[in-house]
Amino acid sequence: MSGLDARFDDALLLFYSEARDLLQQIEDALLWLEESPGDSEAINALFRAAHTIKGTAGVFNIGPVVSFTHQVESVLERVRQGQVPFDATLGALMLTCCDQIAALLADAEQGGSAAPPAEDLLARLAAYLEQQPPAPPAADPRIGTWHLSLRFRDDTFRNGFDPLSVIDYLATLGRVTILATIVERLPAWDAFDPESCFLGFELRLETEAMRADIEAAFEFLTDDCVVHILAPTRRAADFIALIEELDHEQRLGEILVGCGALSAEALAAALARQQQTTHPAPMLGEILVDQNHVAPEVLDAALKRQARAPVPQGRPDAGLFVRVAADKLDDLINLVGELVICGASATLQAQGSRNPDLIGTTAHLGRLVDEIRNGALALRMVRIGETFVRYRRVVHDISTELGKEVRLEIDGADTELDKSVVERIGDPLMHLVRNALDHGIEPAAQREARGKSAVGTITLAARHDSGSIVIEVGDDGRGLDGEVLLAKARERGQVAPGQVLSEAEKLELIFAPGFSTAAEVTNLSGRGVGMDVVRQNIEALRGSIKLSSVVGLGTRVEIRLPLTLAIIDGFLVKVGDGAFVIPLQAVTECLDANGTRLQGMAGAAGYIDLRGDVLAVLDLRAVFDVPGPAPSRRRIVVVRTGGGAMAGLMVDELLGEYQTVIKPLGKLFRQLRGISGSTVLGSGDVALILDVGVLVKMTAGQARDGWRPQIAGMGTGATSQEMSNG
Incomplete structure (x- = not known):
């Protein structure tokens, strides 16, 4: 692949990534408008996002995206102008159009032509465009003539851009009345480089578009083209009127950007130039007028507006973000x-x-x-809210399909965790949300009959707790009936007829493989693929899941996950000749085993009196079948799981805190209970990372079930290659 192709591909990848973000913004705005249909800012955000997708797709010559999004944009423009009311029907259509744009983008990204046809959608959009708008009051036309001066740099072609595609896109905004090609930089023939661009253009554009709309054509050309956009003087009165309509006083640059007379990019460039010039530093307004970014009369109006209130002090600068693969x-x-x-x-x-x-x-x-x-x-680390917000669409679509009224509440959206965890938690969360919609939330009539609000609520919440992240999925629906679960389990032969279970154990039955309470198979449930898969996926992330429910009031599922899957703080211990790592956040204290009056030892399990409480203890020598005699003096590490359960792990020696780089287990060792991974020590030896949650459960079950070694002979001798490859 040539350097030109590589750079073009990089630019395309960036476009597709940003386009997906914009589509998410469109979805969010549409769902918000269903609750607040008169929110003009949300409507404007919709239009801007669609316009940016269309404009940038035009720069890359992605015709299907441009043509379809243009129709969407046209309908949104009529909504923005008050010519078409926004209602639930239009909202549903726009959500479907959003899916279509996503399909077109995916198709273009894959280089195919298998995108679903859009004739029906285009016809429905056309119906909105054919509606006759109310007669506007007599006014001067808002069409302005802009003068654009473009000078493309030498590497424009090498970076994968075609100047003519920009010109073609500008023509979609209005009418190009004058186009002059500037060839003064063309070198002599013997010095001509066909991969270099020496062109420039002077053109005039008649359009109703704002400056930001025009500059969108150059969003991916900031390093390859020097652009000067001269504003039409006939628009100055419009900008001044918009400045007067601003609802609060701002800084000069914010006022000009807010009214549309100046783009954020042009403001940033002017501020950078102001900072570079020190003898003396020019005023920002002088630079903007000098560069023909704003007309003098518009600048005067903005300065007067700014003078109405003092500039707030101590405001933080906007954050700068860099996209990294x-x-x-x-x-x-x-x-x-x-x-x-x-x-x-x-x-x-x-x-x-x-x-x-x-x-x-x-x-x-x-x-x-x-x-x-x-x-x-x-x-x-990424914010979990970016994942949570995607379920607004899921709740909207499924509740509509089921004929239920449901709202989604999000709490703790700013909570951060590792992106690898976020990527893998999506499917379990999707299953839980769908379960809440299908099984949990009752139809409106049933809810009202029970004295509830007709509108059900699903809650997604996240918080940090003891070095872990806790995600909760709750609903205020009918709840889970333990007796129903028990009857179903007995019917399936999973529970003996005379066996007595606690309420918590009855709820745990829902995690049994293939367990389902659905009476019939639907698009959402009844296929026997359920909560057991959710639990497996959570435990694969070294996490745990806990369920609580009250009949008639609702259900809450608590998922506890590690913040990262890559590196953790560990506590290193020794058992025999082998080393083991306990996640540091699970360790509460260490005790001398000889001074604890250890009692009831039977195989691997026993208990001690810990300040008046009984603490179950698990001997890791027996757990891992470590050969050789135990030392005369041993230690107990007291650990606590995320759910609050405690146990003691008896070891031979404490080696202290250790930064642990988590290495995956090979295929041979992946099914081992009590082990979640491995790490390489500074000495080159391999240490196993203990799964505290599983060990605590094993500790509680030893007295009842007896003990069988899980990892015979694995106390020592495993190499790094064996652990990784199995």
Whole structure:
């Protein structure tokens, strides 16, 4: 692939990514408008997002996206002008159009032509465009003549852009009345480089579009084209009127951007130029007029508006964001993990040398590695709200299909966790939301008969807790009846006829493989693929799931997950010749086993009196069938799960805190209970990472079920390659 093709592909990938973000913005705005149909800002946001998708697709010559989105944009423009009312029917149509644009984008990205036909949608859009708008009051036409001066840089072709596609797109905004090609930079024939661009254009454009609409054509050309857009003087009165309509005083640049006379990009460029000039620094307004970004009379109106109130002090600058490919972040995390292992090895060698200077240097290196690790992990942290908001559409569509009235409430949207966790939590959350819609929320008539609001509520919430993230999916529906679950389980032979279960155990039955309470198979339920798959997916992420319910009031599902799947803080212990890592956030305290009056030891399990409470203890020597005699003095590590359950893990020796780079287990070891992964120590040895949640459950069950070793002979001797490859 040539450098030109590679750069063009990079630009396309960026466009597709941003287009998907814009489609999400369109969905959010449409769902919001169903509740607040008169929100003009949401309507404007809809129009801007559709316009940006159309404009940028035009730059890349993606014709199907341009032509279809143009029709959507035209309908939205009529809504924005008050010529077409926004109602539920139009909202549903726009959501379907949003899906169609997504399909067209996906089809273009894959280079195919299999996008679903849109004739029906185009016909429905045309019906809105054919409606006769109310007669507007007599007024001067708002069409203005803009003068554009374009000078393309040498690398324009190499970066994958065609200047003529920009000209073609500008023609869709209005009418190009004058187009002059500037060839003064063309070199002599013997110095001519066919891969370099030496062209420039001077053109005039008659259009009703605002400056921001015109500049959208150059969104991906900021580094390849010098653009000067001279505003039409006949629009100055319009801008001044808009300035007077602003609902609060702002800074000069914000006023000009808010009324549409200036784009955010032009403002940023003018501010940058102002900062670069120091003898003396010119006023911002002087720069904007100098560069023909705004007319002098518009600037005067903005300055008068600004003078009505003092400029707020101490306002934070807008954040700057850089898009980074996910695989590059993954590579960075992998390298940081290797750096952590290498740093641990250097620390061991320094301690072995007993050289004070070397020990001090490696200690400083360790602190720097900690900071690098935390910074790298922070780069992968994303807000869970970006995932939660996608379920608004799911709730809207399924509740409509089921004939129910349901609203989605989101809490803790700013809670952050690793992007790899976010990517893998989507399917379990989708299943839980669909379950709540289908099984949980009752129809409006039933709810009203029970004294409830006709509109049901599904809640998605997230919070941090003890080094983990807790995600809750709740509803105020009919709840789960433990007796119904028990009867179904007995019918399936999963529970013996005379077996007595607690209420919590009855609810746990819903996690049995193939368990379903649906009376018939529908699009949403009754296929025997249910909560067991949800639990498997959660536990694959080293997480846990807990369910609670009250009949008639609703159900709540609590999912507890680690913040990251890459690197954790661990507590290193020794059992026999092998080392094990306990996640540090699960450790509450350490005890001397000899001083605890250990009682009731039967195989691997026993208990101690911990400050008046009974604490079950699990001997890891027995769990992992470690050979050899136990030392005379042993330790107990008290651990707590996210759900609050506690247990003691008896080990031979405490080795202290350890930064743990998580390595996946090979196929041979993936089904082992009590082990969630492995890590490589600074010495090069492999240490197993303990699954605290599973071990605590095993501890509670030992007295009842007896003990059978789970990992015979795995206390020592496994190599890194064996653990990774199985």
